[in-house]
Amino acid sequence: MATKANNQPLETAPKSVDLSRFARRNGLQIGIVGVLALLWLVFLTLAPTTFGEWAIYRSFLQSVPFFGIVALTLTMLVIGREMDLSFPAIMAISVTTFVLVNEATGNPWLAFGGCLLTGFLVGVLNGLIVVYIGLPSLIATIGTQFFWRGMVNVITNGRSFTLNELRDTPFRELFVGRLFGEIPMQMIWMLIVALVVWFLLNRHRFGAHVYLIGDNENSARLMGVAVNRTRILMFALVGVASAFAGLLTALEINNFFTNLGEAYLLIGLAAVFLGGTSVFGGVGTVFGTFVGCFIIASIQPAVVAIGWAGFTTQVIYGLIIVLSVAMHTLLRQRMRIG
Amino acid sequence: MCRVAPPGRPSQNSLSLFLSSFLNKNLVLFLSLCCQARIMAEQYRLELRNISKSFGEVRSLRNVDLRVGMNEVVGLLGDNGAGKSTLIKVITGYHQPDSGDIYFMGRRIDRLTVQRARELGVETVYQERALADQQNLWRNIFMGRELTTRFGFLDVKKMREETDRLMRGELGFTSSAVTPDSAIKGFSGGEKQGVAIVRALYFDAELIILDEPTMGLALSETRKLLNFVRDIKRAGKSAVFIDHNIFHVYEVADRIVLLDRGTVAGEFRKDDLTLNELLEKMQHVAETGTLD
Numbered sequence: 001m002a003t004k005a006n007n008q009p010l011e012t013a014p015k016s017v018d019l020s021r022f023a024r025r026n027g028l029q030i031g032i033v034g035v036l037a038l039l040w041l042v043f044l045t046l047a048p049t050t051f052g053e054w055a056i057y058r059s060f061l062q063s064v065p066f067f068g069i070v071a072l073t074l075t076m077l078v079i080g081r082e083m084d085l086s087f088p089a090i091m092a093i094s095v096t097t098f099v100l101v102n103e104a105t106g107n108p109w110l111a112f113g114g115c116l117l118t119g120f121l122v123g124v125l126n127g128l129i130v131v132y133i134g135l136p137s138l139i140a141t142i143g144t145q146f147f148w149r150g151m152v153n154v155i156t157n158g159r160s161f162t163l164n165e166l167r168d169t170p171f172r173e174l175f176v177g178r179l180f181g182e183i184p185m186q187m188i189w190m191l192i193v194a195l196v197v198w199f200l201l202n203r204h205r206f207g208a209h210v211y212l213i214g215d216n217e218n219s220a221r222l223m224g225v226a227v228n229r230t231r232i233l234m235f236a237l238v239g240v241a242s243a244f245a246g247l248l249t250a251l252e253i254n255n256f257f258t259n260l261g262e263a264y265l266l267i268g269l270a271a272v273f274l275g276g277t278s279v280f281g282g283v284g285t286v287f288g289t290f291v292g293c294f295i296i297a298s299i300q301p302a303v304v305a306i307g308w309a310g311f312t313t314q315v316i317y318g319l320i321i322v323l324s325v326a327m328h329t330l331l332r333q334r335m336r337i338g
Numbered sequence: 339m340c341r342v343a344p345p346g347r348p349s350q351n352s353l354s355l356f357l358s359s360f361l362n363k364n365l366v367l368f369l370s371l372c373c374q375a376r377i378m379a380e381q382y383r384l385e386l387r388n389i390s391k392s393f394g395e396v397r398s399l400r401n402v403d404l405r406v407g408m409n410e411v412v413g414l415l416g417d418n419g420a421g422k423s424t425l426i427k428v429i430t431g432y433h434q435p436d437s438g439d440i441y442f443m444g445r446r447i448d449r450l451t452v453q454r455a456r457e458l459g460v461e462t463v464y465q466e467r468a469l470a471d472q473q474n475l476w477r478n479i480f481m482g483r484e485l486t487t488r489f490g491f492l493d494v495k496k497m498r499e500e501t502d503r504l505m506r507g508e509l510g511f512t513s514s515a516v517t518p519d520s521a522i523k524g525f526s527g528g529e530k531q532g533v534a535i536v537r538a539l540y541f542d543a544e545l546i547i548l549d550e551p552t553m554g555l556a557l558s559e560t561r562k563l564l565n566f567v568r569d570i571k572r573a574g575k576s577a578v579f580i581d582h583n584i585f586h587v588y589e590v591a592d593r594i595v596l597l598d599r600g601t602v603a604g605e606f607r608k609d610d611l612t613l614n615e616l617l618e619k620m621q622h623v624a625e626t627g628t629l630d
Contacts, residue, residue: 204491205484282470282472
């Protein structure tokens, strides 16, 4: 029904106009796909044995979701002109809840609920601090990041927990098993999260309000958008996604370390900005971040496979991030008006 | 029942007589007084009583009374800082007054929010336009009250279609380069103002508030705007019209309210004074702070 109606304008308009309009409207996405394609060709040429094999792609599918799931919701937050640096700590405190409830009750499903609830509540707390006390979210979440990481260490006394007893259970299979013995389940979950976030941003009032708040908060307020509630909910969603991603990480390695998630802070943020989300709010796409995650994840293995020194990784990271964000900024200026 | 019978009509008197033979006479008297009170109050679409609002030390509004009739254009005049914008933001629910009461159609509204005001039929064209520049046209038109399908999803198709209709019609955009999906950051001042006005019209407002709507408009666009205010009146609705330009206000308003330093300094029916008299009075108020 809907597709029929959608096709009509396409038929009446000349094709060339449609193409250029498509290019203009999706310039940022086309740009980031171009970067990915270019990098892939370079890697394929310089390290054909590694990048010509399925194994490397399977390892991407396995490891990208651990930060990708958070990066997707973080995209929404950045579009809304906020920031959350506490997500790695939320990953850890939520998994702490998981292991404690699991140990106490022996019921991983109940522990799973507690894990997501912890993420939600910590996210809401971030939101409350930002909205009602009025701290800039960058600063507020630096603070809460230390607090929750500290709480993890206080609660666990710094010790790690093994999750071996969950091996081969349906619970673990559902989250980090291998679909058809090949595809990591966490990737399926990342796809689901991407669809949900895309849907929220593009087909739900909540997402429409996120864009408006990020673009011009005062206008949104004047036009009756529930600004405060929307912002708190944005933080809460990042919290829930962090909890979920944290649990996937711990389940995959059958272990919970208190510094879980620490490595994901910068690459998670980098994926968001690589994907073309503007730090000034109001602009950004789920698709861009999704591609950005894979770009970020491919750099380190590529550097190793090509045989450059490990230190080169960071140089490449830096180059690609600066160049891509510069590209987005230039594209955005050129797309001002058609 | 109360609404049907206006006070003083023979029908009500006979009704009262009829009822009094069955009921306590005092009760009937009380009821008819209630009816009367309601009908009196309902003569106004909007009534503000004794509104005060401060921001820190600054008392922006002091005991302001304002009434807008059922089919009336009220012009609001005043210098910079007279409290015009604060007053309209109280009406639109953006600011909550520190004290005083707000009545819509005679009914007291306890906590007026932007959403509530919109439900009551108040639409506003803000001085600051209240647009989101990087967002496209349809998102701006439906800002804050996006159309949804039965399942609560955004009805993007319908919003695009409606925006396209408004664009070709009321907004008068004919260029094929502008579509409902065009970001509005490239629009001219007049075009942006057009978006803000069309947005206010779309939702069937009963009371339209225009805060400095002619600012940045070309001459022909200003003409169009003033005609549009006359159309509001002709359609049986009401408007509050705020403008720096006294000539514009005088041209379309039925009644003019002079605001000065947060209080109402004077109130005139347009028919009772000439433009020159109005100018003199305004000057006097500006100099002395009072009308006399």
